[in-house]
Amino acid sequence: MDLAHRVIAVVGGDEREREIARLAAATGAAVRAYGFPWPDGGIEGVTLAATAAEALEGADYALFPIPGIAADGTLFAPAAPEPILPDAALLTGMGPGATIILGWPDERLRAAAEERGIALVEYEHDTELMLLRGPAIVEGALQLAIAETDVTIHDSDVAVVGHGNIGRLLARTLVLLGARVHLFARNPVQRADARSAGCSPHPLEELRERAPGLSMVFSTVPSRIVDRDVLAALPANSLVMDLAAPPGGIDLDAAKELGHRAVWARGLGRRAPVTVGASQWSGISRRIAEVEDEG
Amino acid sequence: MDLAHRVIAVVGGDEREREIARLAAATGAAVRAYGFPWPDGGIEGVTLAATAAEALEGADYALFPIPGIAADGTLFAPAAPEPILPDAALLTGMGPGATIILGWPDERLRAAAEERGIALVEYEHDTELMLLRGPAIVEGALQLAIAETDVTIHDSDVAVVGHGNIGRLLARTLVLLGARVHLFARNPVQRADARSAGCSPHPLEELRERAPGLSMVFSTVPSRIVDRDVLAALPANSLVMDLAAPPGGIDLDAAKELGHRAVWARGLGRRAPVTVGASQWSGISRRIAEVEDEG
């Protein structure tokens, strides 16, 4: 993709945005950065702007980070010198016909974009990007599981609750590492899929009775399946890890009280920022290509 | 599941139905069989009926085979002494409220069942059953691929076209056997999924240009992606295997003409009949349980 006459602003985010900005510059576009951790040696082809407004001035595309918008309307940008509020004022510099690619907007940003004639392309709930981040998330879960246990994954009996994008990839990886993986899911299609990947599939309601034979429980579902009853039935000192979006699926306080190692694995998507940044760029660049083709 | 007061008829089919009948009898039901290959030693708890009508007389459930109904309206029953036509006359012996569980009915069977007050439960397009049959189908494809080639799967460059239930499982298995698997799919979500499973994903339109580097092509899509152009670009003596439903996705005549080993892999679902029969029974018995719960 040759974007030689385009201007791309990368605003907010974390180490992943470094890789995204670097790859954006490799298309030939002029790239301006603001609000993510800037590396000592700079990034080839990328200009650091002094403010978010300066970065956005005249941009054809603005890339905002995946974690989306906080309750106060600001972007995810822990390394920014000050909060970044993407209101109509900030977007002034982007002309009509420009595009913002982002996780998801709140109502204020949606209104501001409409006012300025700016298109929004969302990918928070994009299955492709979730799958591309999958290996980074699963490896992060492995790291935590290895760090927090007195047993090996190999030759252990472990449970994975849920067989969505992350549950499926995690379960398969644990099988390959030599665990006996018990996959708990409500949906019989998911259970059949898990069986073909080498798991022992079970309906959710069997989790309680199988708990005494497990040494690790990974939950990937947002509902509270791993409740106090299940936790009380696990052997002492089990690992319980919650990989679901808030409010999660495990009562972690109860887990700690009962003597388990309770791990809240939010934010694993920020792991392996070079790999994940590159993956996200592959999705972002396909969306840019679609906009260019339409234009 | 205790079906002690139920009568189940297993009519038509192949070696899989032996296992289905055997497992049906293990529930305590009275099981009558007709029209599938009867083993020399019989099947414990199963009675062989002299005609299809005798098997169906008074049955609460009739199990018809997955391959469904031929163009002339008869059931798949290659081992039956005569064709089995499930018309209203044949169904006379089943009372109102009975249930037929089958792949899929044609219009005549649908009308006949309605006339008699018999419910139909279809599973031909059932993803769960397809996934449960998946390992048998994939192992059958491996057997053919090993038999038909002069190279090992290990350390070969192979293509899988399509990433549906069978394509996905086949691709992952080939990865585990040590092949470099190139996965071709139109859908970027499927490509991202394939990548997480260790494949190199590509859009369909790249198949032609990558063909010279491949030694095996497995197609699981019903449309003609692997056309004469692609076939002509493969190295001489490649394996091309079509795993899709008719009309398939590979021009097998052209493949042979061009000196390839062209394999039509229909009917792999009939492999491993004990495993597959047991898998299908697990799906059938869940449907029976649902009917019983509602009744």
Add this chain to the structure above:
Amino acid sequence: MDLAHRVIAVVGGDEREREIARLAAATGAAVRAYGFPWPDGGIEGVTLAATAAEALEGADYALFPIPGIAADGTLFAPAAPEPILPDAALLTGMGPGATIILGWPDERLRAAAEERGIALVEYEHDTELMLLRGPAIVEGALQLAIAETDVTIHDSDVAVVGHGNIGRLLARTLVLLGARVHLFARNPVQRADARSAGCSPHPLEELRERAPGLSMVFSTVPSRIVDRDVLAALPANSLVMDLAAPPGGIDLDAAKELGHRAVWARGLGRRAPVTVGASQWSGISRRIAEVEDEG
């Protein structure tokens, strides 16, 4: 390796020798062939000789096939128009200082070579070449196992007896295909190795008591561990496959008598001749390089 001034004779063998001859010619050597199945289109850079003597005339290297020498002293050469007896007369055309690379010689060949001042390089018992052939042998065993059974490898309980080069690779591959693999070996080091690869290891003497839970037994040891007692304890219609060198480790006649599917898997090393020929060439060419370096 540049062998532009060398003459290589490839004498006897099967389809593997085609690939060996082809790759030998790619070094720049003059290559003459006799006694293996000659392809319709010929082989680039390789001359078909009319007799074995013509092929060997003036050769610096003669490559004889791996299966070695029959009881009557002739080479393995099922496609040759007449038996090839490598006696002193036949070797006359090779000068002193020439080298024969082969599986293993008998006494007559050894004496003939010594008489002519020809060096012998043997590789029948070469672990490297066995490992390079390993994937072809294991895939051949998979093909037979899939063809001969009514169950899938996936989700079956299978036994591998012996954990040498082939047993180890076979066991690991069966694990990856989703079998529960019980590995029987006398040596605790081998059992510990098998455990790390995802097998359940057991001492040999437990085979008898575990037999009723198995559906396939693969024996890779030459001694008779899988005896009539073990065979009688297997479920009816089990698969028993012997992968060991003669006299093998399974009483196959007893196995058939007892209603099992008994498979004698000798000769799997002849599978995938292009891959295996290339593997063998990589080993042969390293030996040639050593001879050249010394010369």
Add this chain to the structure above:
Amino acid sequence: MDLAHRVIAVVGGDEREREIARLAAATGAAVRAYGFPWPDGGIEGVTLAATAAEALEGADYALFPIPGIAADGTLFAPAAPEPILPDAALLTGMGPGATIILGWPDERLRAAAEERGIALVEYEHDTELMLLRGPAIVEGALQLAIAETDVTIHDSDVAVVGHGNIGRLLARTLVLLGARVHLFARNPVQRADARSAGCSPHPLEELRERAPGLSMVFSTVPSRIVDRDVLAALPANSLVMDLAAPPGGIDLDAAKELGHRAVWARGLGRRAPVTVGASQWSGISRRIAEVEDEG
């Protein structure tokens, strides 16, 4: 194994010894512990001794830890209140005919044991125990690699140097996690083995030229293969991990100087103490059984 009339002393060590003591007690033996971290709730069937001498008094078997003897002659026992020196005085309480099972003795301990008529059984260099610890060591290496890198193991190009017990298991595991694994070894038999496990094998001397394409290097050999030349050729910010026994195979200071993430992975064998303790007990108990059988 019934050891009802035996006394076993477990002296020194770390969390692994808890599991060893617990399993020793399950044989019916009287078990006395000293010098490893004692858990709050105690260990069922195990008595905590006040001194090492008290633990050893009348013991039939003494189990000393794997890490062996320090330069000053004391046992590995970081949690002991005072150093444990296994001299003739300390061993006084063990009668002639008793047995010490340990990693390896120094000269003083060997002399002291001989003086007292005590047998020594060593397992430091025991391949079986190394293989049983293998999965714990490999998982520890994965944890460090995931923690220290900005890329995923999945879809990365990584090198493993050496294909001994740990190198082989590590390489295979990295393959299963989706890395492209380049295996560097001097021995062609090891390279052929690595190839069959899905690695790309290379001779050691190619490490330098392939370094620019790698993002992680794991060395398992004690000699300095990964020297400054190789390190300088790696991309900036690579991971280099040394898994070999001292003095190791990587110049870690140079690695840091050159901007790499240099990790010294000694002591990974202490990970997963419950699993590893149980593994070691399986080896120790087999040795006890041999002593009992001889006795």
